Every structure is written in structure tokens, then in C-alpha cells.
Amino acid sequence: MVNDTFLDLLYDQAPREAFDAVIATAEAVGRTDEEVAELRRQCDVALRLRELITHRQAREAELRALYETASDLTAIRDVDAILTAIVRRARQLLNADMTYLSLNDEPEGASYMKVTDGALTPEFRSLRLPLGTGLLGLVAQTGAPYFTEDYQSDSRFLHRGYIDEAVAGEKIRAILGVPLTVEGRVIGALLAVHRSVRPFPPHEVSLLTSFAAHASVALENARLFADLDAAHRTMTEHTAAVESAALAHDRLTDLLVAGGGVEQVASVLSEVLGGALAVHAPGGELLAGDAAGGDWADAVDEAIASGRAVRHDGRYVAVAQAGADHVATLVLDTGGRPLGLPQRRTLERGALVTALVLLLARTVAETEDRLGGELLGDLLDARTEALPALRERARRRQVVLDPPLAIAVAAIDGLERFAAGRALARLASEQRGLAGEHSGRLVLLVPAADPVAVGQQLAGVVAGGGGRATVGVAAADPDTLADAYAEARRCLDTLLTLGRVGEVSDPAGLGLTRLLLGENGPDELAAYLRTTLGPVLDYDEARGTSLVETLEAWFATGGRVKETGSVLHVHPNTVSQRLDRVADLLGSDWREPGRGLDLQLALRVHRLQR
Structure with missing residues (x-):
């Protein structure tokens, strides 16, 4: 019955107190000393079995976690997700209060937090430690595991104020750190901490080291996959660019043979290069596409000198030339996206086709204009x-x-x-x-x-x-x-x-x-106005009067003062006074027919100028 009791307790994974309670009950009911001693012996065996079972279970959990981690690595794509899982599993198996993983930044000589699990403060999650500083910095620098039962009082490590403040903020006491290494090179560290003073037994050091090895593999695989993806992407982009260039060449050739214009060239280039293309004349006039804003004129000289497409202010500028003659400028806006070499060559080939199209159009136009101009000239000069x-x-x-x-x-x-x-x-x-x-x-x-x-x-x-x-x-x-x-x-x-x-x-x-x-110029006209009407114009301009307006109305009404006053909405006496002033300025003979004709013509010219 007693054996069954201890077996039941083992099966139920009962706590140590339950085993001690069996012996206490036997003593309380008056069992003999021999019986109690036998119970104690059986209890010791049961407890050793319990400890062995617990150890085996922990070991199985560790192996299972390592196996799951290894399985995850076979399908790795998201390295951050893998590292997060490693840190989380390490914390669970070591029963740590917090685990974290750092990576080295060799150019800056520091190690920075990459992943944390169980951190309490944001400051700790963004901590950067100079190599050799603190326990983490020492592990990251030397590549050797270190642990301390109480970090704050451990003088083996180089302490710095801001690091100790971050550690204190997390209430960290015991720390275990192991290195992350790839091909013998230390790339970071994996650490487990407790918020109480305690040692780290060898199996915990071994377990964390295993997790660190998996993390190193994950990081190295991620780098290899990234290199492979980059190579594949580069090859794919190059193949696509070459195919696009070949397609553009065929389409531009067909367009040239079919007699297409600059608008069609711009449309083809915009489509195959994936950007907005504008074609401008050397003077800046828009020939095709949407006008290219901004200042790109400085790139034209460089493009002419190099004979290549030039990148300027996020755009590409290519010049269409016929010999030394600059016939057009192509401006391609890709939205800041860089062009590969095949795409640049396509743009340059498009500039050449543009030059050919413009030259052909100019030749045709000049021929048509010559023929049309000749016919027009013959019609205008013909008998x-x-x-x-x-x-x-x-x-x-x-x-x-x-x-x-x-x-x-x-x-x-x-x-x-x-x-x-x-x-x-x-x-x-x-x-x-x-x-x-x-x-x-x-x-x-x-x-x-x-x-x-x-x-x-x-x-x-x-x-x-x-x-x-x-x-x-x-x-x-x-x-x-x-x-x-x-x-x-x-x-x-x-x-x-x-x-x-x-x-x-x-x-x-x-x-x-x-x-x-019709046969005179502006100078002759100005001289005529000055001679005929100059004094009146000067008088009106200096005094703000209306003598010119009065003269126009007087001539328009046939020299009748009363009707002139009605037109100007003034009293006839005012008209007479103004006409007397005109006589003072121009002479008393201004009303004579000859002078009057000159004045009317000058007034007409003056009004036309206004």
C-alpha cells in the first residue's frame, strides 16, 4: 500500500511536501520505528526517481527545442523571426527572467541589441555596448563564454555608468553570455539573465551554447540566401533589361521605317524605360511628351561632351545630335529610380532615332516648304x-x-x-x-x-x-x-x-x-508727330489737360463749337478757351485747310499708337 502511495505520487508529479507527508502520517498513527525507517528508505528512492525523471524531462525538452530550432533553419527566410524564436526558447528552457541576442558592429567597435525576450525597459532594447565593456561586450570581443552570479558587484568586468543604469533598470543580477561565431569570427553574443543572485550549472552553459550555434547558422544562412537572392535578382534584372533593350531596338527600327514622328519615339521610350520622357528643342521648346520641369540645362553640355546619357537631379538627359548639330534633348524622369547600363543605352539609341526622325522631317518639310514657297512666290510675282x-x-x-x-x-x-x-x-x-x-x-x-x-x-x-x-x-x-x-x-x-x-x-x-x-519707320513717324502736334501733347502731359481730345472732337463735328461742347460734355465757352490755347501753342493759322489736314492726320496716328 505504501509502495502504491509513493508510485501514485511519482505518477502525479507531486511536490516534495507530499512525499514528506506520507512519513509524517505514518509516525502520527504509531507505526514502529522499523516501519518508519523502511518508509524513509522508500521515500529516498522515490525522490531520486523523481529527480531523475525531472532531469530526463528537462533534457527531452531541451533536445526537442533544439530539434525544432534546427527544423526551422531548413526553411529559413525571415531571419528576425528565427532569432526571436531562438531567444524565446532559450529563456523558457533555462527558466531565465530575460534572454537577448546582440550583433557586432565592427566599424563602430560596438555590439547592439538585436532581439530581446523579457526586457522591461525600452532603453535596454536599444542598448549599444562598446566591445570589451560589460559582460556582453567582453563575450562579443573575446569569443569566450562568461557568467557572473551577481553582475553589479563583479569587478572582473569594465563597468560604465549608462550600462549599469540600464542593467539596474532591468533589475539584473546573474548573467550568462556565450558567443555567436561564424567560421571562427565572432559576430555577436547570446545572453540569459536572472533578476536574483544564482550560479549557472554546466548544462545551462552547454544549452545556451547550442542555441547560440543555431543562431549563428541562421544568420549565416540568411546572409547566403541574401547573396543568392541578390545574384538571382541581378541576373533577372539584367536579362529583363537586355530583352527590353532588344524590344526597344526592334520597335524603334519599325517606327523609323514606318515614318513615325518624335511623339511615337517618346511613347516607345517612356513605355520600355518605365518613365516620363520629354523631348525638347535646343531652345527649350517642347517637341513631345510632358514638359520636363526643373533645371536640367547644365546636363546638356555634359551629355554633348560625353556622347552618353547623363544622370542629373534624379533624371536622365540624352542629346540627339546630327554630327555636331544639337537637334533635340531627351529628358527621362524615372521617379528617382536608377537605370541599368542596357536601359541607358536604350535611351541613347532613342536619342539617335530622334535625331534621324527630326532630320527626315526637316528634309521633308524643307522640300515641301520650298515647293510651296516657290509656288506662292510665283503666284505673287506672276504676270x-x-x-x-x-x-x-x-x-x-x-x-x-x-x-x-x-x-x-x-x-x-x-x-x-x-x-x-x-x-x-x-x-x-x-x-x-x-x-x-x-x-x-x-x-x-x-x-x-x-x-x-x-x-x-x-x-x-x-x-x-x-x-x-x-x-x-x-x-x-x-x-x-x-x-x-x-x-x-x-x-x-x-x-x-x-x-x-x-x-x-x-x-x-x-x-x-x-x-x-507704309514706307516710313518709327523714327520718321515720331518726328512727324513732334513737328505737327508736339506742343499740344507736351501741354496736356504737363498739366493734365484735354487739348488733344478737344481737337479731335472739334474736327469730328466739322469745327462747330457748340456741338464740340456737347460731345465733350463741357460749356461752349470752355471749348473756345481751349481752342485759343491751341492757337497759342501752334500758331493762329492752325485752322487753315493745309494745317488742319496735317493736324487731323497727326491726331489719327496718335490715336492709333494709343
Whole structure:
């Protein structure tokens, strides 16, 4: 019965007190000394069995944990998760209050906390110890295991104030540390601590050393996997880049053969290079894509000098050149992503194709412009008997010469002449007309009933390219094109003489002034105004009076004082006083017909200038 009792206690994993209670009960019920002694002997055997069973169980748990850790390493991908599991299992098996793992930072000569389990304070989790400092720093430096029953009072270790404060904050007393080594090189340490003074038996040192070995394997495997992944990624990226470059080459070649434009080149490059591509003319005008903001002009000279794509401010700049001629700039924005060598070469090849496309387009455009310009010049200079042949040439080019026609003569500022000519040529082509240069000015001839609207359309096209157009226009007839051109040219010259740059006008908008000013310049016009109307202008400007306005109203009402006062909303006496002042300034003969005509013309020019 007694044996069954001790066996039951062993089976139930009862505490030591339960075994002692059996003997105490036997003594209390009056068992003999021999019986009590036998019970004590059996109890000692049972307790030794209990200790052996407990040890075996602990050993099995340790082996199971090590086996599970080894199994985890076979499928390692997340090294942080593996290290966390190792530290947690070590704490459970050693029954420690806290375990932690540190890694060495050799350039800085320190070891820093990588993983902790059971830490109480955030300061301890971010602790960095110089190598050789404290128990951890000593293990990480020497590669030998160390332990202490009471760290705070152990003088074997180099103590530092901030380290001792962190240790005190965790209430640490006993510490066991073992090194992490890879191929004989110490890479860190694994430590177990207790918050009470106690020794560390050999089997705990052995167990923690085993866990440290597994942690070292995990770290080394992670490094090898990272190197393998990096190599595979590099190979994959290189293969993809080469394939992408080959695809881009094929598409650019097809595009060139099919006669594609700069817009198609930009679209292909944007797609294959994975970025936003803008193509700018040498002067900065946008040719294709979305305008590239920021300052990239400094990279152009470098790209021209090297003949390669240049990285600048997170973007890539390549120059399209035809010999030594800079024809375009390609700006690729990848969002800060670097390009590999094959991708850079693709961008450079795209710049070459862009140069070819632009040169081809320029050649075609120059040919078309030359032919169209020649026909337009022949029409403007032709004698009457040559017109039928010229109309046949126009018909073959699908140019409409049936009335009504509008002719526009333009002076362009702020836009390259070739670009302006191309803009007018496109406009003429859209309306089945002609465009070209004649006598130093750009000319547009299209079928239209409203010449002013044509001139405004021309000015709008030029403004869209960043320029400004001053345009003289006139209605035209197929038989009198030369006369219409001369009329439109006089309108243009008059606008320029008046300083009305950027405006559009037909003969009606300028009246007699175009006949008088068409051959004169701004200096001659200024001299005329000064001689004829200067004293009155100066008087008004100095005193803020309205003598010029009074003169205009007086001439407009046929020299009638009362009607002039009504127009100006002043008393007739005021009008008379103002006219007397004009006589003082210009002389008493200003009302004479000859002087009066000069004054009216000067007033007209002055108003047109305003």
C-alpha cells in the first residue's frame, strides 16, 4: 500500500511536501520505528526517481527545442523571426527572467541589441555596448563564454555608468553570455539573465551554447540566401533589361521605317524605360511628351561632351545630335529610380532615332516648304498670262485658289524662323492653302472670307510655339494676288511703324495711315508727330489737360463749337478757351485747310499708337 502511495505520487508529479507527508502520517498513527525507517528508505528512492525523471524531462525538452530550432533553419527566410524564436526558447528552457541576442558592429567597435525576450525597459532594447565593456561586450570581443552570479558587484568586468543604469533598470543580477561565431569570427553574443543572485550549472552553459550555434547558422544562412537572392535578382534584372533593350531596338527600327514622328519615339521610350520622357528643342521648346520641369540645362553640355546619357537631379538627359548639330534633348524622369547600363543605352539609341526622325522631317518639310514657297512666290510675282499654268500647279498640289481668299503677311518675334515656317505650313496644309517666305516676310494664303480671322489664327499658332506675330491681312482674288499682298504688306509695315507689335489689322483698321506710313519707320513717324502736334501733347502731359481730345472732337463735328461742347460734355465757352490755347501753342493759322489736314492726320496716328 505504501509502495502504491509513493508510485501514485511519482505518477502525479507531486511536490516534495507530499512525499514528506506520507512519513509524517505514518509516525502520527504509531507505526514502529522499523516501519518508519523502511518508509524513509522508500521515500529516498522515490525522490531520486523523481529527480531523475525531472532531469530526463528537462533534457527531452531541451533536445526537442533544439530539434525544432534546427527544423526551422531548413526553411529559413525571415531571419528576425528565427532569432526571436531562438531567444524565446532559450529563456523558457533555462527558466531565465530575460534572454537577448546582440550583433557586432565592427566599424563602430560596438555590439547592439538585436532581439530581446523579457526586457522591461525600452532603453535596454536599444542598448549599444562598446566591445570589451560589460559582460556582453567582453563575450562579443573575446569569443569566450562568461557568467557572473551577481553582475553589479563583479569587478572582473569594465563597468560604465549608462550600462549599469540600464542593467539596474532591468533589475539584473546573474548573467550568462556565450558567443555567436561564424567560421571562427565572432559576430555577436547570446545572453540569459536572472533578476536574483544564482550560479549557472554546466548544462545551462552547454544549452545556451547550442542555441547560440543555431543562431549563428541562421544568420549565416540568411546572409547566403541574401547573396543568392541578390545574384538571382541581378541576373533577372539584367536579362529583363537586355530583352527590353532588344524590344526597344526592334520597335524603334519599325517606327523609323514606318515614318513615325518624335511623339511615337517618346511613347516607345517612356513605355520600355518605365518613365516620363520629354523631348525638347535646343531652345527649350517642347517637341513631345510632358514638359520636363526643373533645371536640367547644365546636363546638356555634359551629355554633348560625353556622347552618353547623363544622370542629373534624379533624371536622365540624352542629346540627339546630327554630327555636331544639337537637334533635340531627351529628358527621362524615372521617379528617382536608377537605370541599368542596357536601359541607358536604350535611351541613347532613342536619342539617335530622334535625331534621324527630326532630320527626315526637316528634309521633308524643307522640300515641301520650298515647293510651296516657290509656288506662292510665283503666284505673287506672276504676270497675268502665267496665271493659268500656276493654277494648274496649285491644283496638282490640292491648293484651293477659288475666291474668297485671304492673304496674311507676318513678322515673327521669339520663335525660330524654321519653326515659325513649319507652323504656317501646317496651317496652310490644313486649309488647302500655301505658306512660305516672300521678300523677307512669312506669307499665308488660304481660302477664307474673313482675312482678320485668318491673321488672328496665324498669331495664335505662333503664340502656341512661344512666339509673337504682327500680321497685316487683306482680301485677295486669284487674278490680283500681287496687289493683295502689297496691301497686306503695307498694313504690316504700318503696324510696325506705329509700334503696335503683336497686333493684326486689315486696311480698314488703319485707314489712310497705311498709305502714308507704309514706307516710313518709327523714327520718321515720331518726328512727324513732334513737328505737327508736339506742343499740344507736351501741354496736356504737363498739366493734365484735354487739348488733344478737344481737337479731335472739334474736327469730328466739322469745327462747330457748340456741338464740340456737347460731345465733350463741357460749356461752349470752355471749348473756345481751349481752342485759343491751341492757337497759342501752334500758331493762329492752325485752322487753315493745309494745317488742319496735317493736324487731323497727326491726331489719327496718335490715336492709333494709343
